[in-house]
Amino acid sequence: MTQYMDFExxxxxxxxxxxxxxxxxxxxxxxxxxxxxxxxxxxxxxxxDDLYKSLTPWRKCQIARHPERPHCKDYIEALFSDYVPLAGDRNFADDHSVMGGLARLNDRPVVVIGHEKGHDTKSRIERNFGMARPEGYRKAVRLMDLAGRFGLPVITLVDTPGAYPGKGAEERGQSEAIARATEKCLQIGVPLVSVIIGEGGSGGAVAFATANRVAMLEHSVYSVISPEGCASILWKDAEKMREAAEALRLTAQDLKQLGVNDRIIPEPRGGAHRDPAAAIKSVGETIEEMLHSLDGKSPKALVKDRREKYLDMGDRGLAA
Known part of the structure; x- marks a missing residue:
């Protein structure tokens, strides 16, 4: 049975x-x-049709967080074959909020990495609601190293409210782990494509999405902070999240204009949660197109392409 949001x-x-x-x-x-x-x-x-014709940024946040929206696990199961999950960071533990491993996309060997939020109470707790700890980012670095060693494209699926801010995570070097993952994204000489499938929250998302090509689902969001967190800091009132969502320019449409994402993937009418199979199919087609656009580029050219994309981003944003 469909779960409806307040505006529905x-x-x-x-x-x-x-x-x-x-x-x-x-x-x-x-x-x-x-x-x-x-x-x-x-x-x-x-x-x-009328409701989804002119959604406010806050309503897009609600849709991006919808519990029935397809998650990373759904995409991996539907789009990839021969998926072999790899666990652990070879240092502390395995973080279940980050899943990844070797797989094939239409018989093309790849490495896929993503945030997983879970679908019910038990899996959400196990997955820590998609909020990765340092060991999750270190696992991602290990997988990217593996991809670089064997010349495999990397596909990342981003869906996180942000990195986990708990005491233990900070003690184990959360910010350093995020920085290392972002650095690794910029270093590997293989194609790296990313799709924001739900929420792209703060550095926890950037650590996976510093890619050659970035796509966003139509009703996904990508921001330095959540609207509630922004409202708490700026106005000392989390209830001003609607105003914060407007100011953050976190929608796929705003970010395309600013040059942060490269393409917007249309969602089924009423959002991805109303027709997960169609949304997953569209994401799969977009991933293949993005990888195809990078075919034939040398490792040096791929690294240069990625670095220039992010170094130029501020200038493009100012121009917009």
Whole structure:
């Protein structure tokens, strides 16, 4: 059953009434209500179009965080074959909020790395809600090193509220681990492409997304801080998150204009959570296109391309 967001309450009522009419029709001896249900479906579809036609940045944040939105695990299972997960950072532990390993994308050997939030209470706790600890970033560095050694393209799927800010993570060098992962992204001489599939939060996202090509799903967000965190700092009031979301320019559309992302992947009507299979298919096609655009480039050219992209970003942003 679809979980509705607060701005979708009128839509929930319409779709709920249509489902009630269908349930009545299915009941033994029930009256024929198919015409009434179809009329409500049509009205609900029009309302859905209107709601998603002009979403505010805060509403896009809500969609990016929707619990039924496809997560990294869903993409890996649907798009990649022969996936062999690799665990641990060879230093402290395995971080379950970061998953990655060797795989094939349409028979092309690759390394895939991503944040995983989990789908239910148990898996969300196990995955730490997608907030990586230092060992998660060190695992990513280990996987990128492996990719560089064997000449395998790296694909990263970003979906995190940000790196875990707990005491233990700080004691084990959280900021240093993030910096090392970002540095490794800039160093490896293989194609590196990244897709923001939900939230791209702070340095926790940058550590995976410092890529040759960056794509964002239409309703994903990417920002230096969450709107709530920004509001708490600037206005001492987390309830001003709507104003903060506007000011942060965190939507895929804003970031495309600023040169932060290279392309926007359209989502199914009503968001990726309404048709996960279609969203996953679109992401897979975009990844293949981005990798194809990097085919034939030498390791030196790939590193240069990546470094210039990020060194020029501030100038492009000012120009925009």
């Amino acid at each position: 309450k009128p839509l929930a009522e319409l779709e709920g009434k249509a489902e009630e009419l269908r349930a009545l029709a299915r009941a033994e001896g029930g009256m024929d209500t198919s015409d009434e249900a179809k009329a409500l479906d049509k009205k609900a579809a029009a309302m859905l």
